[in-house]
Amino acid sequence: MIKEFKTFIAVARDGTFTGAGAQLGLTQSAVSAQIRRLEEYLGVTLFDRSPRAALLNAHGREMLPQAEELVAMAERMAAPAGAAHVSGLLRIGAIASVQQDLLVHAVGEFRAEYPDVRVRIVPGVSLSLLGQVDAGEVDLAVLIRPPFALPPELGWQPLMSEPVMLAMPESMPVAPWRELLATQPFIRYDRASFGGRVVDVFLKKHRITVHEAVELDEIEAIAGMVRHGLGVALLPRLRRLDMTGLRLLPLDEHAFHREIGIIGRLPFDPGSVREKIAQCLHRAAGDSGVG
Numbered sequence: 001m002i003k004e005f006k007t008f009i010a011v012a013r014d015g016t017f018t019g020a021g022a023q024l025g026l027t028q029s030a031v032s033a034q035i036r037r038l039e040e041y042l043g044v045t046l047f048d049r050s051p052r053a054a055l056l057n058a059h060g061r062e063m064l065p066q067a068e069e070l071v072a073m074a075e076r077m078a079a080p081a082g083a084a085h086v087s088g089l090l091r092i093g094a095i096a097s098v099q100q101d102l103l104v105h106a107v108g109e110f111r112a113e114y115p116d117v118r119v120r121i122v123p124g125v126s127l128s129l130l131g132q133v134d135a136g137e138v139d140l141a142v143l144i145r146p147p148f149a150l151p152p153e154l155g156w157q158p159l160m161s162e163p164v165m166l167a168m169p170e171s172m173p174v175a176p177w178r179e180l181l182a183t184q185p186f187i188r189y190d191r192a193s194f195g196g197r198v199v200d201v202f203l204k205k206h207r208i209t210v211h212e213a214v215e216l217d218e219i220e221a222i223a224g225m226v227r228h229g230l231g232v233a234l235l236p237r238l239r240r241l242d243m244t245g246l247r248l249l250p251l252d253e254h255a256f257h258r259e260i261g262i263i264g265r266l267p268f269d270p271g272s273v274r275e276k277i278a279q280c281l282h283r284a285a286g287d288s289g290v291g
Contacts, residue, residue, distance in 0.1 A: 093141030185231030
């Protein structure tokens with residue numbers, strides 16, 4: 001009955017069957033059926049129900065701390081026993097800029113604890129990876145925060161925030177960033193990407209007209225074009241960005257950031273491989289010194 005107890009806890013915290021179902025990835029009718037089974041098993045009702053809410057009654061209030069203790073105990077028992085024997089495939093979607101640093105450290109730590117779990121890295125741009133998470137084609141994805149609300153069955157966990165700066169060739173005379181954007185050829189961060197949309201919003205907000213030269217999505221390729229004198233760019237300050245031949249200018253009080261995080265279907269069950277890789281990613285991001 002552990003599953004039913006978890007659902008009971010979710011309903012008690014949310015106050016509705018629908019909201020709890022959204023957190024758990026279940027329909028309202030599935031939540032209702034699980035609560036009914038639990039009440040039949042216990043021989044008591046747990047909620048005072050109304051069309052809009054499910055409030056704990058006296059039995060439910062008495063049962064809630066016991067249910068939380070029971071679920072926590074079950075998870076503690078399962079985690080150490082299962083870790084050494086877990087096998088299978090973990091599919092991680094990832095944008096290019098996190099694959100050679102953040103993901104390397106996180107997957108290294110994860111594999112040390114789960115050596116029998118194969119990890120498949122699925123590359124892609126943020127919008128595509130978001131669709132793959134939603135379709136169940138990857139287990140989670142590390143991407144740029146979407147500029148719109150997520151569906152309730154998907155959860156967002158922030159990892160780090162990268163400041164966006166003006167990149168210019170090291171050989172170019174230094175000038176105010178606004179002047180450089182207005183006078184130099186512009187290497188644009190692809191507007192079809194989430195990061196590129198943030199840049200586009202910034203330019204429109206400050207009414208800056210740029211002279212577009214090239215538009216692409218790969219950050220290191222943009223930096224390479226700037227390095228070779230093709231123009232200037234607004235790009236995130238990656239922690240491993242090769243600064244050879246580059247100069248980065250801060251945007252002062254107009255500074256903005258590119259947010260990187262994890263998106264996955266809810267819930268992230270404690271002790272699961274998804275929860276473990278998420279913890280590894282958080283630790284790797286914490287070591288970055290960014291954000």
